[in-house]
Amino acid sequence: RLPIREHGGMPYLWLVYAAGIPVSLVGVHAARLVAFQLALLAAFLVCYALGFGRRGRTALAYAAAMALLGILASPSDGWATTYFVYGATFLAWGLSASNAYRALAVYTPLVALVLWLLHVPVVSSVYGVVFSVIVGIACINAAEQRRAHSRLQQAYEQNERLAKIAERERIARDLHDVLG
Numbered sequence: 447r448l449p450i451r452e453h454g455g456m457p458y459l460w461l462v463y464a465a466g467i468p469v470s471l472v473g474v475h476a477a478r479l480v481a482f483q484l485a486l487l488a489a490f491l492v493c494y495a496l497g498f499g500r501r502g503r504t505a506l507a508y509a510a511a512m513a514l515l516g517i518l519a520s521p522s523d524g525w526a527t528t529y530f531v532y533g534a535t536f537l538a539w540g541l542s543a544s545n546a547y548r549a550l551a552v553y554t555p556l557v558a559l560v561l562w563l564l565h566v567p568v569v570s571s572v573y574g575v576v577f578s579v580i581v582g583i584a585c586i587n588a589a590e591q592r593r594a595h596s597r598l599q600q601a602y603e604q605n606e607r608l609a610k611i612a613e614r615e616r617i618a619r620d621l622h623d624v625l626g
Contacts (some may be wrong), residue, residue, distance in 0.1 A: 449499025457498050460535075463528055464490065470525040479522055486519045490529060497536055505540020506549070509533040513557065516574070520566045527566065527574025530557045534578040538585030546589070550582045 450457045467487050471480050490512070497508025512533030519526030537549045554575055561571040 448495060450495055453499060457494075461491075461494070463531065464494075466525045466528060467519075467523065470523055483519060483523050483526070486515050486526070490515050490532070494532065499539070500536075501540050505536050509536040509540070509549075509553070512536060513553075513560075516557070517560055517564070520561060520570065520574070521564045524567050524570030524573075527561065527570045530574045531577045531581050533557075534582035535585045538582050539589045543586055543590040546582075546586045550579070550586070554578050554582070 464487070467483065471483055474480050493508055493511045493515070497505070497511070500508060510533070512529050516526055516529035516533065519529060534550060534553060537553060538546045540546075541549055557578055558571065558575045561574060566574075
């Protein structure tokens with residue numbers, strides 16, 4: 447089972463940000479470049495579907511795959527810095543809040559360095575780095591909220607179970623007293 451299916455339609459809605467990549471290829475006359483970018487986009491979609499909702503090292507592996515796609519695609523298409531943003535979200539959802547903040551603190555400077563070394567245009571580089579930070583922090587907070595909600599839900603269910611057990615015990619005591 448793919449974890450992406452457990453999250454309803456939202457994971458598919460977030461793919462709207464990746465739509466800029468094929469749109470940026472409109473009017474490009476280099477067929478090899480277009481084919482290369484579309485192949486990377488296909489690889490991204492596979493990684494996204496397989497990696498969404500994963501935890502721990504698996505999440506880190508998919509975040510690294512997203513970063514690798516960004517490294518390969520960004521020099522020839524500035525929109526491809528979007529892959530780095532998706533990598534930041536995989537860090538946020540796949541790790542605990544404290545570990546995700548640490549990973550994001552390492553990830554974004556590395557992204558900036560790589561984009562600088564690859565001579566990616568400044569506007570695209572700023573987009574990739576700034577939105578990796580913003581979206582990464584927002585996703586870390588959302589993931590932590592989701593985890594807290596899950597813990598509260600479990601506590602509520604535990605309280606309900608204990609209340610039912612207590613009521614059954616009270617009824618059993620009453621029956622025992624009446625029969626006695």
